Amino acid sequence: xxxxxxxxxxxxxxxxxxxxxxxxxxxxxxxxxxxxxxxxxxxxxxxxxxxxxxxxxxxxxxxxxxxxxxxxxxxxxxxxxxxxxxxxxxxxxxxxxxxxxxxxxxxxxxxxxxxxxxxxxxxxxxxxxxxxxxxxxxxxxxxxxxxxxxxxxxxxxxxxxxxxxxxxxxxxxxxxxxxxxxxxxxxxxxxxxxxxxxxxxxxxxxxxxxxxxxxxxxxxxxxxxxxxxxxxxxxxxxxxxxxxxxxxxxxxxxxxxxxxxxxxxxxxxxxxxxxxxxxxxxxxxxxxxxxxxxxxxxxxxxxxxxxxxxxxxxxxxxxxxxxxxxxxxxxxxxxxxxxxxxxxxxxxxxxxxxxxxxxxxxxxxxxxxxxxxxxxxxxxxxxxxxxxxxxxxxxxxxxxxxxxxxxxxxxxxxxx
Ligand SMILES: Cc1ncc(COP(=O)(O)O)c(C=O)c1O
Numbered sequence: 254x255x256x257x258x259x260x261x262x263x264x265x266x267x268x269x270x271x272x273x274x275x276x277x278x279x280x281x282x283x284x285x286x287x288x289x290x291x292x293x294x295x296x297x298x299x300x301x302x303x304x305x306x307x308x309x310x311x312x313x314x315x316x317x318x319x320x321x322x323x324x325x326x327x328x329x330x331x332x333x334x335x336x337x338x339x340x341x342x343x344x345x346x347x348x349x350x351x352x353x354x355x356x357x358x359x360x361x362x363x364x365x366x367x368x369x370x371x372x373x374x375x376x377x378x379x380x381x382x383x384x385x386x387x388x389x390x391x392x393x394x395x396x397x398x399x400x401x402x403x404x405x406x407x408x409x410x411x412x413x414x415x416x417x418x419x420x421x422x423x424x425x426x427x428x429x430x431x432x433x434x435x436x437x438x439x440x441x442x443x444x445x446x447x448x449x450x451x452x453x454x455x456x457x458x459x460x461x462x463x464x465x466x467x468x469x470x471x472x473x474x475x476x477x478x479x480x481x482x483x484x485x486x487x488x489x490x491x492x493x494x495x496x497x498x499x500x501x502x503x504x505x506x507x508x509x510x511x512x513x514x515x516x517x518x519x520x521x522x523x524x525x526x527x528x529x530x531x532x533x534x535x536x537x538x539x540x541x542x543x544x545x546x547x548x549x550x551x552x553x554x555x556x557x558x559x560x561x562x563x564x565x566x567x568x569x570x571x572x573x574x575x576x577x578x579x580x581x582x583x584x585x586x587x588x589x590x591x592x593x594x595x596x597x598x599x600x601x602x603x604x605x606x607x608x609x610x611x612x613x614x615x616x617x618x619x620x621x622x623x624x625x626x627x628x629x630x631x632x633x634x635x636x637x638x639x640x641x642x643x644x645x646x647x648x649x650x651x652x653x654x655x656x657x658x659x660x661x662x663x664x665x666x667x668x669x
Pocket of ligand 1: 280345347371420422449474475485
């Protein structure tokens, strides 16, 4: 009994605490009631190895229908021919896509972590650490948050990678692919766009269109700007290679694929088809409003020359305030949750990994709770009270809780 009470009390504390926080973690979101209801079902106890209608198990008649529909829905929405909703996370989607096109020892191309790339694209992550690939870095214009097209094309032509995986966890601006598409084609290098952070914005037509710009595969998470259940997806156009991608997902990587995610993902897809444009438009406005106010209050907000941001993210260099780790910790005490981040101008070292120059702020979750530009200004003021003015975290934390009480209802979802 004691153990039971303990665990349920911890779950309640988490539920209540995060409902009273300003959450600015750029990789998180909340599910609507409809998505939550779809998530908790009998499917969470089941297996369905294989692809829809070609399973290694019985009892799959309904997941066959739902998964087939979800695959077709997301393929169509992103302008692809095929989709696979089985990857259980974005990193797993990347693993499966990379495994389909490259073998141990092969060179692949990606951006660096300070430039924003995810650990799964790196030597120490899935690419090198699990698949045994040999990632080389593409050129990146740090000040401007742009791929350096000339340098990157030269690197691709010279090293002839099997694939280039382009995408970022720090992504205030679209990553223009046009500068590297020709080089990739010339050396038969598959171009994968990892859209984890911006999947919802792309879904709504409010960010770049990776297939139109020359990507051949899209990989993603399904729970950042896209408010679905935690999971992953791969979308593709390459008829011959698609079976190879499917074989990578199963049997190479997964056995069960957490079936209950898939109906919930499709529910989130239907909601986004209805509300995604309005939601994403507000995300983009809110991110600019937050960036502008932080800048006005004296913060060193990155990307000023390009209008600060064209995504859900705001990137701030807080070196002069003690670095990303110290700032993130101080804000956490005041119920403002965000994370430290390496910035493109950071050199990787033990010290910068612990305490990098930056913090990364994402507005997608607070936007979903109905916040608009005025609230973004209030959030910037709360941050300034802690980081610049040095107000007491207890006092600011209480003000944050009171402010957040007014924003409890999830928007951009169906009414009851
Ligand atoms: C660009 C990028 N790719 C992949 C991932 C991994 O996604 P997941 O956490 O769903 O495995 C992330 C996670 O934040 C990411 O930012």
